Amino acid sequence: MATLELVDLAKRFSKKVWGVRKMDLDVNEKEFIVLLGPSGCGKTTTMRMVAGLEEVTRGTIHLDGKDITDIPPRDRGISMVFQNYAIWPHMTVFDNIAFSLKLKKMPKAEIRQRVQETADMVKIGELLKRLPGQLSGGQQQRVALARALAVKPKLFLMDEPLSNLDAKLRVVMRTELKAIHQQTEATSIFVTHDQSEAMSMADRIVIMKDGEIIQIGTPDDVYFRSANMFVAGFIGTPPTNFFNIRCSVDGEEISLKHSNFKLVLPLKDFSELDAYNGKELVVGVRPEDIAVDSSDKALFTNKVLVVEPQGSHQVVALKLNDAIVKTIVSADQSVKPGDSIGFNFNLKRLHFFNMETENRIKTASEI
Amino acid sequence: MNSALQRQLRRSAKRTSLYIVLVGILFIIIFPIFFLFSFSFMSDYETYSEWPKPLVPSFKADFKIDKDTEGYHLYIFNKSENDFMPFGPLFFSNSEKDVSNLRKFIKLQANSKITDQKIEEYLRIVDKESKVEFSVRKDLLANYILFFQVINGAARAVLNSLMVAGATVVIALTIGGMGGYAFARYFFKGKNLLKLSVLFVRMFPAVSLAIPMVIILARMGLYDRPLGLSLVYSVGQISMSIWITASVFMSIPISLEEAAMIFGTTRVGAFWHVTLPLALPGLAACAMYSFIGSWNEVIAAVVLTQFNPTFPVVVYKALVGSQGQINLITAGSVAQAVPAIIFTLIIRKYIIQMWGGVKV
Known part of the structure; x- marks a missing residue:
């Protein structure tokens, strides 16, 4: 129910160490934003600056148009879920959730009602009298969540809240968090390094690296229109396969030569590649866009190195020159290591990147 | 089979010797402290007139009084001699002053509290039966109060x-x-x-x-x-x-x-x-x-x-x-x-x- 605006935000820890180099971000009302990136990319630092736990070196933070850069955390109208939950071990679950309400001098009856309400929302309504030490990790997580929700914040911050849970619980909580967000409609920022978490929850994903934003976009944007090779390699499991190719334009056709295959594309769909005539570029192909093709039209044939069954599908790894190429093959196809199999690319889903800048080359064929 | 038994023996020998050493060290550490505590509850008589020193302070003192021509004689039971030994004045009468002095002596030397009336009572028994044996509860905290x-x-x-x-x-x-x-x-x-x-x-x-x-x-x-x-x-x-x-x-x-x-x-x-x-x-x-x-x-x-x-x-x-x-x-x-x-x-x-x- 609030908008957040980060303008030229930066954090410098010491002379040479930057937490965040430059951050410009507009968060819309009710939006669920996920900050995604490898560890040390500055996503947590950004969140801590928004929370007011970290001083800002440069730039401003606006919440609902109001500059909150220098006001203390308690006056910002935010709440936060910490990675290690940070629920207070000496207080009961009730006291944990009621803490902020008591400080606001809310009437007792109202506190009791609000606490019960939020506790029920995260399904810990029966645990209010317990101490955190008597709860499981998942329940502690829910207490942290309830505590943050009870405030009815303008902005809801979550710092890798699911990373301490076991894999199964994580997926359950993911769904619940999304449902809670839809119910409360609080503007949310969620920090994670788990790209599948980001993909499944975010309205928009902010991909960060080395303290800078690499790409902001919907899950579809970052997946199908990755801004550069870093994003393409970071998003998706297994990640995008990259092939170095030489491009040559020949009349109405573009031919892309790789040491193992030659790809011929119509120039009218890929006219942007015209500029790379005679140059090298990188083509990225997602594993699911490499299909088994047993006909003689196969682009290339190669021996299977490893097969990793996943149940619903199987990941087949090939060794192409010195690079490992991973493809996703449906579960009903029987593939064994050592088999020689033909493969073809889904030409509509090719990603082209400039070799030097590693940035995306936009083509007309993009969906 | 044989080697397994050997291994087991060796292991238990190792453990036993370790425990012996540990107990020895513990003894060296604990014993002086124990002795300090033990002594703090002992009377003068226990401390200086018995050998070997008792490990544990006694909770009572045993006395004997008999009588001859000189007057009454007081004895105290000595554990190292396993017999009653002369205690206090060589002889005393049943006068009020002597009895009162005896009470003070018993309190000071044996940390035991007895009343004058009680002593006079015992003396009357001695008069009748020539000797009496009695024990008095020891005041354990006497040293601290003193x-x-x-x-x-x-x-x-x-x-x-x-x-x-x-x-x-x-x-x-x-x-x-x-x-x-x-x-x-x-x-x-x-x-x-x-x-x-x-x-x-x-x-x-x-x-x-x-x-x-x-x-x-x-x-x-x-x-x-x-x-x-x-x-x-x-x-x-x-x-x-x-x-x-x-x-x-x-x-x-x-x-x-x-x-x-x-x-x-x-x-x-x-x-x-x-x-x-x-x-x-x-x-x-x-x-x-x-x-x-x-x-x-x-x-x-x-x-x-x-x-x-x-x-x-x-x-x-x-x-x-x-x-x-x-x-x-x-x-x-x-x-x-x-x-x-x-x-x-x-x-x-x-x-x-x-x-x-x-x-x-």
Whole structure:
């Protein structure tokens, strides 16, 4: 129910160490934003600056148009879920959730009602009298969540809240968090390094690296229109396969030569590649866009190195020159290591990147 | 099969010899302490007239009175002789004065309380049956009571010690706690060097600093006063408290404070609502540590007090100046050791936390 605006935000820890180099971000009302990136990319630092736990070196933070850069955390109208939950071990679950309400001098009856309400929302309504030490990790997580929700914040911050849970619980909580967000409609920022978490929850994903934003976009944007090779390699499991190719334009056709295959594309769909005539570029192909093709039209044939069954599908790894190429093959196809199999690319889903800048080359064929 | 048996034998031999060594070490450590306690409950007669010394103090004394032409004779049962031995005056009559003296003698030498009427009663039995044997319950705490009666200013000294230790705890915990919090929570240049340097004050033995300490305290008008002594103790205890409280605070995740700040408190409020309650056991342990430290200290106290000594000084002087009466001195020593022992037992649960490792 609030908008957040980060303008030229930066954090410098010491002379040479930057937490965040430059951050410009507009968060819309009710939006669920996920900050995604490898560890040390500055996503947590950004969140801590928004929370007011970290001083800002440069730039401003606006919440609902109001500059909150220098006001203390308690006056910002935010709440936060910490990675290690940070629920207070000496207080009961009730006291944990009621803490902020008591400080606001809310009437007792109202506190009791609000606490019960939020506790029920995260399904810990029966645990209010317990101490955190008597709860499981998942329940502690829910207490942290309830505590943050009870405030009815303008902005809801979550710092890798699911990373301490076991894999199964994580997926359950993911769904619940999304449902809670839809119910409360609080503007949310969620920090994670788990790209599948980001993909499944975010309205928009902010991909960060080395303290800078690499790409902001919907899950579809970052997946199908990755801004550069870093994003393409970071998003998706297994990640995008990259092939170095030489491009040559020949009349109405573009031919892309790789040491193992030659790809011929119509120039009218890929006219942007015209500029790379005679140059090298990188083509990225997602594993699911490499299909088994047993006909003689196969682009290339190669021996299977490893097969990793996943149940619903199987990941087949090939060794192409010195690079490992991973493809996703449906579960009903029987593939064994050592088999020689033909493969073809889904030409509509090719990603082209400039070799030097590693940035995306936009083509007309993009969906 | 054979080798398995051999291995087992070797293992049990190893373990047995280890236990023998451990028991030996334990014996060396425990026995003197046990002996100290044991002696503090013994009467003069037990202490000096029996050999081998009894390990455990007796709870009663056995007497015999008989009679011949000179008058009555008192005997006491001696465990090492396994017989009644003459005790007290060579002979005595049943006059009021003699009976009263006998009662005092029995109380002083055998720590046993008996009334004049009771003695007269026994004497009447002797008159009838020529002898009587009786036992009197021993007053176990007699040495302790006597110590405080005999040694001049012992009770005052306990009060002094309490004041000194209390003031030391307050000073050390306030200043040390604040320092410890800063070391635990903030980063600043030269932090590690500074933290190490607070231990420097503990490097110098108190004796080597005695003269400057006396002069400075005298100038401050604090010589021979509990506050002055507690200031001196605080120097050492503050540095200890800084280290202990720093690790206590470090063991409390900073995110707990941050959460409090986000949910409506100031930094100070977060400390009061969250950090302090969680650190309390560790801080209490730290306080008791300081308490024990200053309660037991002798050397600086000897130098810096004159008419208002602390209790350890009194015990020390009693020990040095005593001619015999070991059982009395041991009572003083035990009285001095007991608070420290009790406090150590109380904090033993938190000693681990004192050096980090709060369970959250």
